[in-house]
Amino acid sequence: MLLDFDPDVVALSAQPFWLRWHDGVRPRRHAPDFFVRRADGGGVVVDVRADDRIEPADAEAFAATAVACGQVGWLFRRVGVPDGVLVANVRWLARYRHPRCVGDGTLADRLVEVFAEPRSLFGGAAEVGDRIAVLPVLYHLLWCRRLVADLTGGLLGPSTAVGPAGWSR
Incomplete structure (x- = not known):
């Protein structure tokens, strides 16, 4: 994985x-x-x-x-044995690897715009729309690395900082 x-x-x-x-x-x-x-x-x-x-x-x-x-x-x-937090986060994101998670791309484009400035995962998602619709797209963008987060510092959660590709915390 x-x-x-x-x-x-x-x-x-x-x-x-x-x-x-x-x-x-x-x-x-x-x-x-x-x-x-x-x-x-x-x-x-x-x-x-x-x-x-x-x-x-x-x-x-x-x-x-x-x-x-x-x-x-x-x-x-x-x-050797990979970091457990990294494995858990990548396992979570892997559920959203399929391109069908992006839909027509409208939400993906908006998420890339919103996360051009790093912000919390749930905060940025809420700016784009209903989290139920937005989060699968956001997780897909993290899987594809169009957006990035620290996947070793803790489990992905509402306050995880997310930013544009190339950004590092």
């Missing part, structure tokens, strides 16, 4: 291939968690494992994967 939310990611595949090698004692194999195609055309292989759950065999598999990726011009990243 976090990869889907990343604007630099244009495609991804889960467990995209098996990497096989011999460690000098026995044959080994590893299926990385994700292959990511970036907007710049580059490839990234991603393994997800919490730091405290990496056994020696896992570390060896990650090292072998990094070497193989380097040989074909891809990056390798091993990531």
